[in-house]
Amino acid sequence: MPNKKKTTKISIWGKIWRIALAIAVPLGGGLIISLFTRDSMTKFGTFNQPPLAPPAILFPIAWTILYVLMGLASYFIWQKGRYSRKKSDSLLSKAALIIYGIQLIFNFAWTPFFFVLDLFWFAFVWLLVMWALILALTIVSYKISKPAFWMLLPYLAWCTFAAYLNCGIAILN
DSSP states (O other), X not given: OOOOOOOOOOOHHHHHHHHHHHHHHHXXXXXXXXXXXXXXXXXXXXXXXXXXXXXXXXXHHHHHHHHHHHHHHHHHHHHHHHHOSOHHHHHHHHHHHHHHHHXXXXXXXXXXXXXISOOHHHHHHHHHHHHHHHHXXXXXXXXXXXXXXXXXXXXXXXXXXXXXXXXXXXXXX
16 A cells, blocks of 8 residues: 655644754753863863864854754754655654764763763764764765755764864873
8 A cells, every 4th residue: 555645734833843843952952961061161271182173162153053953954854754755765764863863862972971071082982983873864864855964064074073173182181
């Protein structure tokens, strides 16, 4: 029996609510972690840093933008899976959202490993696993939603740079 197209109409407020929730998840998680690691940017300034290390003020700005983009990407992935006629699209979207959730946990856990526990090398390996998850999510999102794919690319690029910084700090400290 062929899949029937889901014709549930969502009001504009329903869409706004779902988009806001998708953005609130990464932003909220990032906010909670930042509350537990309030002094992290002060501490960052005390580390011997590799070349190209940006000023500490750039990090909360960059992460806010990245969390908004990640949330929007997750919304587009979810939408595609929910309203597609193809079962394969629905399964691919579910897989992408599972990867998204796992990498988000890795993202939130990295900060305490690095800034609270000073486990620089462990945090670096953790970040490499997170980077692989983000790469997988980005690749899968290309098949699901081009806007989601483009929104995840800055996140992948930033985490590549973060790995460079993490490794550099681990070597120099």
